[in-house]
Amino acid sequence: MAYQVNGQTVEHDEEGYITNLGDWSKELAEVIAEAEEIEMDDERWEVVNFLREYYDEYQIAPAVRVLIKALKKSMGPEKGNNKYMYELFPYGPAKQACKIAGLPKPTGCV
Template identity: 40%
Template sequence: MLTFGDRIVAVDARGYLLDPADWDRTLAEAMAAADGIRLEAAHWQVLDLLRDYHGEHGQAPAMRLLVREVARVLGSERADSRALYRLFPQGPAKQAARYAGLPRPTSCI
């Protein structure tokens, strides 16, 4: 369980939501703030992309697929793993999926 403001949400041992219905933008901002990150427009573009991808495919993409999806959806100039690491320094696929309220990508260590 994690407490964010006046909310208590169930998470697994790695901090991923157990109930995706608990997710909202305020929770994502609180999760990021706990990691010392302020979510900006560039973060939200990736988070929205992840949520859309998950809605279509039923899973969160691992890093290589995330980079390809960023290129496809947001443009090749944004599809740089270093840029994604600047946004999500604990690992773009894992950390962004956690903030997006999605399960941990299966192929991420």
């Protein structure tokens, strides 16, 4: 299973998470988002970029509770809440956003 980006093949697992984190690019994120039926806009990029920075720092993809708490701390309560996150990523903010960000599946996500 693989995504096609700029003539390159990027492998992913059965759930759509890329297998080599180094393969990630903004172009790939757009392809994954399209597969997830998500239109990338500034708000969604903000979350994806936040997740990538979080992962760089902690080497872990945060579960949804941790993600929302960290977003609230960094971006304020109007963005760090469940309702806002589920509007952006209806199939699960942590799962969908991590997939688009090219990160592993968050711990605790089924």
